[in-house]
Amino acid sequence: xxxxxxxxxxxxxxxxxxxxxxxxxxxxxxxxxxxxxxxxxxxxxxxxxxxxxxxxxxxxxxxxxxxxxxxxxxxxxxxxxxxxxxxxxxxxxxxxxxxxxxxxxxxxxxxxxxxxxxxxxxxxxxxxxxxxxxxxxxxxxxxxxxxxxxxxxxxxxxxxxxxxxxxxxxxxxxxxxxxxxxxxxxxxxxxxxxxxxxxxxxxxxxxxxxxxxxxxxxxxxxxxxxxxxxxxxxxxxxxxxxxxxxxxxxxxxxxxxxxxxxxxxxxxxxx
Amino acid sequence: xxxxxxxxxxxxxxxxxxxxxxxxxxxxxxxxxxxxxxxxxxxxxxxxxxxxxxxxxxxxxxxxxxxxxxxxxxxxxxxxxxxxxxxxxxxxxxxxxxxxxxxxxxxxxxxxxxxxxxxxxxxxxxxxxxxxxxxxxxxxxxxxxxxxxxxxxxxxxxxxxxxxxxxxxxx
Numbered sequence: 081x082x083x084x085x086x087x088x089x090x091x092x093x094x095x096x097x098x099x100x101x102x103x104x105x106x107x108x109x110x111x112x113x114x115x116x117x118x119x120x121x122x123x124x125x126x127x128x129x130x131x132x133x134x135x136x137x138x139x140x141x142x143x144x145x146x147x148x149x150x151x152x153x154x155x156x157x158x159x160x161x162x163x164x165x166x167x168x169x170x171x172x173x174x175x176x177x178x179x180x181x182x183x184x185x186x187x188x189x190x191x192x193x194x195x196x197x198x199x200x201x202x203x204x205x206x207x208x209x210x211x212x213x214x215x216x217x218x219x220x221x222x223x224x225x226x227x228x229x230x231x232x233x234x235x236x237x238x239x240x241x242x243x244x245x246x247x248x249x250x251x252x253x254x255x256x257x258x259x260x261x262x263x264x265x266x267x268x269x270x271x272x273x274x275x276x277x278x279x280x281x282x283x284x285x286x287x288x289x290x291x292x293x294x295x296x297x298x299x300x301x302x303x304x305x306x307x308x309x310x311x312x313x314x315x316x317x318x319x320x321x322x323x324x325x326x327x328x329x330x331x332x333x334x335x336x337x338x339x340x341x342x343x344x345x346x347x348x349x350x351x
Numbered sequence: 352x353x354x355x356x357x358x359x360x361x362x363x364x365x366x367x368x369x370x371x372x373x374x375x376x377x378x379x380x381x382x383x384x385x386x387x388x389x390x391x392x393x394x395x396x397x398x399x400x401x402x403x404x405x406x407x408x409x410x411x412x413x414x415x416x417x418x419x420x421x422x423x424x425x426x427x428x429x430x431x432x433x434x435x436x437x438x439x440x441x442x443x444x445x446x447x448x449x450x451x452x453x454x455x456x457x458x459x460x461x462x463x464x465x466x467x468x469x470x471x472x473x474x475x476x477x478x479x480x481x482x483x484x485x486x487x488x489x490x491x492x493x494x495x496x497x498x499x500x501x502x503x504x505x506x507x508x509x510x511x512x513x514x515x516x517x518x519x520x521x522x
Contacts, residue, residue, distance in 0.1 A: 090399075091399065091432075091436060094399060094402060094432075095429075095432055098402070098406060098424075098425070098428040098429070098432070099425065099428075099429075101424070102409075102421045102422075102424045102425035102428065103421065103425070104421075105413075105420050105421030105424060106419055106420065106421035106422065106425075106467070106471075108420075109419055109420035109421060110419070116414075117414075117420070119410070119414065120414040120420070123411055123414040123415065124414060124415065126362070127362065127365055127366060127369070127415060130362055130363075130366040131366050131369055131370055133366075134366045134367065134370040134371060135370050135371075138370060138371040138374070142374075205370075206366075206369035206370055206415070207369050207370070207373050208369070208415070208416050208417055208418075209365060209368050209369050209385065209411075209412045209415035209416045210383070210412060210416040210418060210423060211380055211381065211383060211484070211488055212416075212418055212464055212480075213416055213417045213418040214417070215416065215417025215418075217369070217415075243417060244417075251417050253417055257417070279480070279484075280379055281379060341373070
């Protein structure tokens with residue numbers, strides 16, 4: 081009886097300690113800056129080489145399958161592409177003329193060339209270990225000059241920004257994560273809003289007034305406000321618009337340009 | 352030796368979780384191998400050693416996630432505590448009990464995450480979380496659980512046979 085009681089007390093003490101430690105960890109995490117705890121760096125350093133091996137193995141296997149399907153589809157694609165080439169060469173001629181015209185006009189106006197940003201190519205080596213946040217790990221860290229708050233993109237568009245860096249790896253918070261918010265604008269109408277993650281594969285464009293003219297298929301770009309994402313990076317296209325009678329703003333769903341299920345190589349925009 | 356084997360299991364589980372498991376996602380949800388491992392440890396480790404393993408697994412999961420540090424430490428510790436305390440009263444043979452344990456553990460995991468983030472830290476959680484993501488997560492884990500349990504149990508029997516240790520229970 082006494083033994084049982086002592087055991088029960090021991091378990092309650094253990095449980096209280098675990099809860100207390102977790103709460104302290106959460107509080108410290110909120111209070112401190114983004115730099116990782118020493119054990120975070122240690123665990124990431126241990127796991128990342130194995131992640132690289134797993135990623136490469138999966139990539140090789142999927143590469144074999146993709147190559148097979150590629151060959152099957154290539155004949156049909158070839159025919160379609162030839163038709164497109166004819167069409168595009170005609171468009172190219174027209175555009176060359178326009179470019180030359182623009183060049184002549186540009187010479188008349190003194191203009192400062194925008195500074196080209198340096199890019200660092202990184203490989204995605206892992207994804208979030210939980211279900212509840214959208215984060216990927218890349219194989220570049222502070223040793224390669226990759227720090228917090230740098231934008232990350234693919235050739236298709238923005239994917240997110242760095243939230244934490246260790247020596248050789250970094251965590252990228254994807255724009256689909258519910259904590260992500262990117263100040264954005266519609267390419268056509270120049271109406272601004274905020275592209276907010278939903279925790280799924282879609283993004284919501286918030287704070288777009290009811291009277292703003294927006295259509296399905298409109299491209300959305302980063303506005304440059306906020307200091308992380310430079311102006312003009314492609315975020316996605318409008319896939320659904322809902323106008324509620326009572327609301328002040330439109331409910332706009334955006335399909336991100338980047339394919340988040342197939343992230344392999346990404347570009348980090350250096351400062 | 353026993354500790355090294357557990358360490359290797361954790362490295363393989365977390366590497367799989369953070370790399371190719373995404374390819375098997377259903378409605379954006381993937382099974383949580385760490386959670387299944389925690390339930391296994393809670394049931395099969397002697398005394399309160401399973402709780403220590405739950406705590407370790409939760410902490411590692413937090414480090415390999417972009418979320419709030421400590422949420423998984425808390426949830427995995429509580430889940431391992433739950434199973435470690437009740438293990439003598441539970442029947443753990445057969446597919447159905449394992450399926451039900453893991454569903455229960457998954458629901459607990461999701462609810463703890465939700466309560467901590469929304470209630471204590473006023474964090475943002477997708478609106479559909481409780482009614483769409485969480486049930487899929489629980490059922491998916493419940494289906495994958497018996498398979499992982501089978502392999503972990505094979506390992507447990509092998510370890511018990513080859514390496515006498517004070518951590519694992521005989522049955």
